[in-house]
Amino acid sequence: MHTKIIATIGPACNERFMIKRLVEQGVRIFRLNFSHGSAGDFEHIVRNLRSVENELQHGITIMQDLSGPKIRAGELKESPLSINVGDELFMGPSDQMDRHDPYLPFDHREIIKDLKVGDEVRVSDGGLSFEILEKSGQVLKLRSENSGIITSRKGINFPGLKASIAALTTKDREDLAAGLDMGIDAVAMSFVQCPEDVSSAKHVIEKKGRWIPVIAKLERQVAVNRLEEILRIADGIMVARGDLGLECPLSSLPTLQKRIIAACNQAAKPVIVATQMLLSMVSNPMPTRAETTDVANAVLDGTDCLMLSEETAIGEYPVQAVGYMREIAEEAEKFFFELGTSPLEPKKQVxxxxxxxxxxxxxxxxxxxxxxxxxxxxxxxxxxxxxxxxxxxxxxxxxxxxxxxxxxxxxxxxxxxxxxxxxxxxxxxxxxxxxxxxxxxxxxxxxxxxxxxxxxxxxxxxxxxxxx
Known part of the structure; x- marks a missing residue:
């Protein structure tokens, strides 16, 4: 098989015997999700990975995935909060909650500073969309475009906004430094907005006297708009379809994926397609028909890697998920070669x-x-x-x-x-x-x-x- 598979390590597969089974199924890259822990939580996993690597004599790449800034609502006065079309509510720092009702606490003052009247705000994984009607200091007045509920600590997105917030947080810097000491082989960087964000991670790596590739996760529309610049400095790209699907119209996500992959292929930079590839296999022993088609299309689009997240981290069938992904990719590759489109001529004729x-x-x-x-x-x-x-x-x-x-x-x-x-x-x-x-x-x-x-x-x- 030519396409590479990335498996996320979690409770379902962090023991040595499970890691060995995943490697035997073809996994060569393992993702450590630092949104759910720090370096100390992964030390035994790294030891298990290296032990399997030595036993099977297959080179294993350990990729640290940094959490990035967590852009979430705070604790609501009452959760859940029901919202109807046309309802108005206020959003701003938690210390202003008692002055307004209903109120959505949001303690990222840098982002609030960058927002303006007319901007869109999406809450609850994009389930609710609001328009900013007024801005008074740090408090925003919003009007709902649809109906639903909001619970405490839900993620918030601001489509198209270039926020004045660092992609590399203090926690990320500490995690990256600790990960380098632990022996990680690559790092995926969340919330990338511009080339300077990637440079900040590379600077931390250089200060530790090492070199590892930095994978820029495309989760923001502003990052997609600057893809060519980011490609010049990043060592690879991840199409993080979860958050990216909240930043752009869902109908445009498939073609956006194809454009990103094509740009990476032309730049000879590896590209990863991630999020909900075989999500139903978290609880089912086989994927849906739509999921098999999604995986195959990613291969036909030209992706280098396919990534499994919950499927291997917490799913009931991690080994089967990898097996299905491998089989689907192999069939898609056969069809790719049947089309007679290989080898592909480079765009840049140098x-x-x-x-x-x-x-x-x-x-x-x-x-x-x-x-x-x-x-x-x-x-x-x-x-x-x-x-x-x-x-x-x-x-x-x-x-x-x-x-x-x-x-x-x-x-x-x-x-x-x-x-x-x-x-x-x-x-x-x-x-x-x-x-x-x-x-x-x-x-x-x-x-x-x-x-x-x-x-x-x-x-x-x-x-x-x-x-x-």
């Missing part, structure tokens, strides 16, 4: 892109067993992956951080190799000769950096057909 593209073309024309690419940073492997070849891509690197990042890329099998011999081409050929998965007489397409005499290293500049 030399680096065409090395990867021509490697895929060559592999396709000669029926190569696989593509084998030596890479230090992983960039060459991501370029090859973005062309979506039929063949498996073996990404060879002596760097552990590069190998862990390659787990996010479609069709890539990361391989750790020695730094000897010094010549990258010789390293690559040595791997081919020693790897039992390649038979004598089989052709492979390999890429590597071949420096000029007197130069120690080189970017990828060599493309070769190698017969074992």
């Amino acid at each position: 030399s680096e892109n065409f090395i990867g593209y021509n490697a895929c073309l060559l592999a396709d024309k000669i029926g190569s067993k696989a593509l084998v690419a030596h890479t230090d940073s992983g960039a060459t492997v991501r370029l090859i992956s973005s062309c979506r070849p039929r063949q498996t891509i073996f990404g060879l690197s002596p760097r552990w951080d590069t190998q862990k990042f390659m787990n996010f890329s479609w069709g890539v099998v990361p391989v750790h190799i020695s730094e000897e011999p010094q010549d990258h081409l010789q390293r690559t050929e040595k791997f081919v000769e020693n790897f039992s998965g390649f038979l004598s007489g089989e052709d492979l397409v390999i890429t590597s950096g071949h420096p000029k005499p007197g130069v120690e290293s080189s970017p990828t500049n060599l493309l070769k057909i190698y017969r074992k």
Whole structure:
């Protein structure tokens, strides 16, 4: 299978024997949701993951998902609060609650400052929509557009608003630093609005003397509007459809997903599709027909990874959920190749892109067993992956951080190799000769950096057909 599966760790699958079963089903990336804990709560899980990794000899990537700012209502005077169409209520800081009725406490003063008359406010996972009628200091007067109920601590969304609130909270900074000490391999960042948000996380990582990829979660319309800028600095993108579906019209979410995935493919950056992929399997042993279609369409759209959340974290059938996701993805990939659309030509016609593209073309024309690419940073492997070849891509690197990042890329099998011999081409050929998965007489397409005499290293500049 070329598409990667991400499983969220939770009570249903945090023990070693369950983690092992998920790895055997094909999971290579495990998500730790820091909205529901801190580093200390995940230490034993990380030990279990590393133990399984060592036993099965499959490289496992541990992705920390930061909680970000929790934009929620406070405690209501009376919960639940019933709302009818046209009802008016007030929203603002909790210390103003006794002066207004009915009142929705909301203690994010930075966001209130950015709101203006006419803006939309959505409450209770988007179930209720309000228009701002008046603004008096920190207190807003709202009018309901529909009917429903509000309970305490419900999430609140402000479609299209660029809020003056940091994506990386104090808790996030502490969690990220602790996660790095614990040995996480990647971090997903919530509430990203602009490239500067991603930079703030990278700065924390650099101060710890490490490098790990930062995955920007697209949950806000303002982030989608600045996708190209965010892509230039982020190492990958997550289409977080839950909150994103509250920020934009639900009818536009499918096409928005396709546009985001296409942009990531063109930039050769891995992309994850998340939220409610197989949600019914939290309590049912098999998915709905609509869910199987949703998963397949994400694969056909070009996603690198599919992510399971509640399905594996708290669901009754975590192993079965992964199994169904794998089977659906495999069937979708078969159809993708039947369409004859692979390998895909890069939009940007520059030399680096065409090395990867021509490697895929060559592999396709000669029926190569696989593509084998030596890479230090992983960039060459991501370029090859973005062309979506039929063949498996073996990404060879002596760097552990590069190998862990390659787990996010479609069709890539990361391989750790020695730094000897010094010549990258010789390293690559040595791997081919020693790897039992390649038979004598089989052709492979390999890429590597071949420096000029007197130069120690080189970017990828060599493309070769190698017969074992």
